[in-house]
Amino acid sequence: MPKLIFSYSPNYFSIEDIVLQDVRVSCKFEVSVPKLGMLDQSADDQDLKQGSKVELPFWMVPTLHAKKVITFEIPRHYKVNYRQILQADSIVVDLHKWGPYFYDLGNHVANLELKDSLDIKKSLVQTLLNRLRHIMDMSQHSTHHETVHLIANLDELERKLFAVGQLSYRSYKEWVRRESSKINTAALVASHRKRKFAEVTV
Amino acid sequence: MSMNPAQVEFLAENQTIQITPNFSHDRLYLICGEVGPFRPGIPVQVPLWMAINLKQRQKCRITAPEWMTVETLVKIKEDEGQSKTFTPMPDEHYMVTTQLILGAAPHDIANTDEIRILVKDIWDMRIAKLRSSVDAFLKIGGSLAKVDHLTLMEINTVRPFLPHALDQLFRLRQEKNSTYNQTQ
Numbered sequence: 001m002p003k004l005i006f007s008y009s010p011n012y013f014s015i016e017d018i019v020l021q022d023v024r025v026s027c028k029f030e031v032s033v034p035k036l037g038m039l040d041q042s043a044d045d046q047d048l049k050q051g052s053k054v055e056l057p058f059w060m061v062p063t064l065h066a067k068k069v070i071t072f073e074i075p076r077h078y079k080v081n082y083r084q085i086l087q088a089d090s091i092v093v094d095l096h097k098w099g100p101y102f103y104d105l106g107n108h109v110a111n112l113e114l115k116d117s118l119d120i121k122k123s124l125v126q127t128l129l130n131r132l133r134h135i136m137d138m139s140q141h142s143t144h145h146e147t148v149h150l151i152a153n154l155d156e157l158e159r160k161l162f163a164v165g166q167l168s169y170r171s172y173k174e175w176v177r178r179e180s181s182k183i184n185t186a187a188l189v190a191s192h193r194k195r196k197f198a199e200v201t202v
Numbered sequence: 203m204s205m206n207p208a209q210v211e212f213l214a215e216n217q218t219i220q221i222t223p224n225f226s227h228d229r230l231y232l233i234c235g236e237v238g239p240f241r242p243g244i245p246v247q248v249p250l251w252m253a254i255n256l257k258q259r260q261k262c263r264i265t266a267p268e269w270m271t272v273e274t275l276v277k278i279k280e281d282e283g284q285s286k287t288f289t290p291m292p293d294e295h296y297m298v299t300t301q302l303i304l305g306a307a308p309h310d311i312a313n314t315d316e317i318r319i320l321v322k323d324i325w326d327m328r329i330a331k332l333r334s335s336v337d338a339f340l341k342i343g344g345s346l347a348k349v350d351h352l353t354l355m356e357i358n359t360v361r362p363f364l365p366h367a368l369d370q371l372f373r374l375r376q377e378k379n380s381t382y383n384q385t386q
Binding site: 103107121124125128129132133136137139140157160161164165168169171172174175176178 | 337340343363371
């Protein structure tokens with residue numbers, strides 16, 4: 001069985017953690033910053049004025065926010081009206097569309113100590129709880145080729161859970177068909193491309 | 203981590219079962235214990251793996267375990283259907299035992315097909331029960347559950363999904379992690 005490597009934050013080396021924080025957040029500078037006028041393309045000034053609105057990648061937000069340099073707008077899918085949608089019926093929501101890393105980004109947002117933090121956190125946990133049963137059932141009742149269609153509206157974290165569920169189901173099925181005791185070609189060997197004739201002769 | 207079904211099968215193969223050999227051999231001294239002596243026509247207890255192996259070489263007849271009859275299984279199935287919780291199974295590895303014996307020695311057992319279907323029914327009922335109890339357990343936000351009478355193979359079907367799901371929930375629930383403390 002393969003091990004699951006999730007972006008268990010805090011994990012400095014998690015590629016996913018880096019990728020998922022690369023979303024744009026609209027921020028407002030609360031102080032003026034010398035020499036950073038180039039960030040605001042609508043202004044000609046060399047310095048960035050107080051009150052200018054700039055879009056920054058999310059990974060910059062925590063530090064700047066903690067130092068009270070900026071205020072920012074939380075990504076819209078974590079706002080209260082979207083939380084209400086999740087509360088109403090989380091199973092039909094296309095979480096992948098809402099952000100491929102919905103839970104992890106949400107976790108980062110919630111950790112910023114905003115006044116909504118607690119509610120965001122609760123909503124994330126509740127959403128995952130509500131959707132788990134569905135994910136579990138799907139992963140245990142679907143064949144390989146249905147997968148693409150089924151996981152379409154799952155977020156990345158849910159997709160991984162789905163994959164593990166399906167893997168254990170498949171290995172059980174194999175066992176029932178008495179195929180697990182057969183010796184197979186290792187996947188690595190099977191997918192290894194043979195060297196072309198030309199390469200060998202040259 | 204979880205085991206794969208073949209590993210569960212390996213553990214189950216250590217159970218003893220009664221066979222009637224058709225050959226003669228002295229007592230065998232194995233790591234798991236002494237087996238034999240074998241005398242033609244005299245029933246003897248051997249590990250399941252040995253029974254299957256001997257059967258495949260047509261050296262014995264396997265006697266079905268006591269519970270592997272249509273009447274007993276129908277009774278178990280009824281009990282399982284009526285009970286809300288899991289009922290005790292006659293064999294800790296009933297699924298593996300059935301699978302192995304029916305696979306290797308279908309002619310030594312009466313009503314093979316019916317038994318196969320009954321065991322499958324019981325398994326399906328228990329798995330459905332297991333799923334809904336997993337769901338209920340998650341919904342109430344439980345962190346501790348006591349389940350009796352589940353067999354290893356059954357537990358194995360919700361692994362590693364359930365532990366991973368719980369891990370993720372735990373991670374989301376944590377008050378605050380130290381990512382930013384490190385970077386500041």
